[in-house]
Amino acid sequence: MQFRSSDIDTMDTHRRAAFVNSLSGFKSANLVGTANAQGHTNVAIMSSAVHLGSTPPLLALVIRPGEEARHTLNNILDTGCYSLNHVTPDIIEQAHQTAARYPADVSEFAATGLTPVWVEEFGAPMVAEAGIKLGLCLREHQVLAINGTHLIIGEVVLADVPSAWILEEGAVDLSLANSVALSGLDTYWQARALKRMAYAKPDVPPRALTGSDRPEKHAP
Amino acid sequence: MQFRSSDIDTMDTHRRAAFVNSLSGFKSANLVGTANAQGHTNVAIMSSAVHLGSTPPLLALVIRPGEEARHTLNNILDTGCYSLNHVTPDIIEQAHQTAARYPADVSEFAATGLTPVWVEEFGAPMVAEAGIKLGLCLREHQVLAINGTHLIIGEVVLADVPSAWILEEGAVDLSLANSVALSGLDTYWQARALKRMAYAKPDVPPRALTGSDRPEKHAP
Numbered sequence A, B: 001m002q003f004r005s006s007d008i009d010t011m012d013t014h015r016r017a018a019f020v021n022s023l024s025g026f027k028s029a030n031l032v033g034t035a036n037a038q039g040h041t042n043v044a045i046m047s048s049a050v051h052l053g054s055t056p057p058l059l060a061l062v063i064r065p066g067e068e069a070r071h072t073l074n075n076i077l078d079t080g081c082y083s084l085n086h087v088t089p090d091i092i093e094q095a096h097q098t099a100a101r102y103p104a105d106v107s108e109f110a111a112t113g114l115t116p117v118w119v120e121e122f123g124a125p126m127v128a129e130a131g132i133k134l135g136l137c138l139r140e141h142q143v144l145a146i147n148g149t150h151l152i153i154g155e156v157v158l159a160d161v162p163s164a165w166i167l168e169e170g171a172v173d174l175s176l177a178n179s180v181a182l183s184g185l186d187t188y189w190q191a192r193a194l195k196r197m198a199y200a201k202p203d204v205p206p207r208a209l210t211g212s213d214r215p216e217k218h219a220p
Helices: A005-009 A015-023 A070-079 A089-097 A109-113 B006-010 B015-025 B070-079 B089-097 B110-114
Strands: A002-006 A028-036 A040-047 A048-052 A057-063 A081-086 A133-143 A150-160 A180-183 A186-195 B002-004 B030-035 B043-045 B050-054 B057-063 B081-086 B133-143 B150-160 B181-183 B187-197
Touching: A002 A005, A005 A070, A005 B150, A015 A109, A015 B050, A015 B150, A028 A070, A040 A048, A040 A070, A040 A109, A040 A180, A040 B070, A048 B015, A057 A133, A057 B015, A057 B043, A057 B050, A070 A081, A070 A133, A070 A180, A070 B050, A089 A109, A089 A186, A089 B187, A150 B015, A180 B187, A186 B089, A186 B181, B006 B015, B030 B070, B043 B110, B057 B133, B070 B081, B070 B133, B070 B150, B089 B110
Parallel strands: none
Antiparallel strands: A002 B150, A028 A040, A028 A081, A048 A057, A057 A150, A081 A133, A133 A150, A150 B002, A180 A186, A186 B187, B030 B043, B030 B081, B050 B057, B057 B150, B081 B133, B133 B150, B181 B187
């Protein structure tokens, strides 16, 4: 079925949100940990992390105004730091529950049963129960004129990843890390690796790597 | 193991790219279809699509300068339109191969065996073999000062999704669509749904929905 702009525009608000949120495909499922200047903690589920570059290591987050994430946004802007923590199957319920509109004086850590953990020389709490844990420093903030969403660009200054999860060429194996994916607004997925592909070259047919292969270069 | 900025900075370039690209978690796997003003087609694998909002339906793409995607970027800026097509397990090899540095006069459609398909009143080719197929119009373009990457914001003006893939509340079921996920630079994954969660409320414990449940509202 072909949905055109007029079909999407005339959908009921909740239906349109569910539909459009599922169109981009699978997304990351991260818990964003912050604290305010007084050390009061906050944690919020987000699926909008996107890789911007590796030198320096930069990730962007899209945060919509007026949503449950407003305390997170304020804390990031106030303190300049935040953590990104991969959701695993064991904490899906708690992670999703952080999206509830708790009052500002309630920490979602306490409300959902997740455990804040502080790492030396980093000013935001991480989530003890999560898999991969990242610490980021705010590098750029802008409000996108087109719809008022906030673009938060941060540099990864800390990555807590057991070495057993790191593959020979440097990538983290997300199945060993037990990371889950998110789709739409509410569905959590476990992933099974289908293929790791060799670096693509114009004059060489595509080739899936086996466990013993080591890619020469990176792509895409 | 804790990696600090100095550990990441001193990694070999390819190792750092593999490591940092895997940190955000699972990503979407989309083929971006474009044409230049003369109708010469191009298709490129991208994993940087991110949801910006549903009213209007906006997605952003991050495109790095100087990479294989430069023809795609030029075509989007020239024509103002592009398609986003979900990769499925059957076309992983072809999809990944589009990342090879083909000369500008070679269409990755022809080179990889993917089939361009034109939809009425839309100026960019879609990928016939893909699952979900979207048509987007460019709404905003900016170069991010921090590292020179291009942020491309587009409005979904066309969504080709069989109605059998759409759940009662409006979301597309990505397992019915057979969409795959991508991690890092080269690994493609199939996903299995673990849980769909009810809308989170502060005074209600988190609850996984069963097939017959219908969520009242949307989150996160």
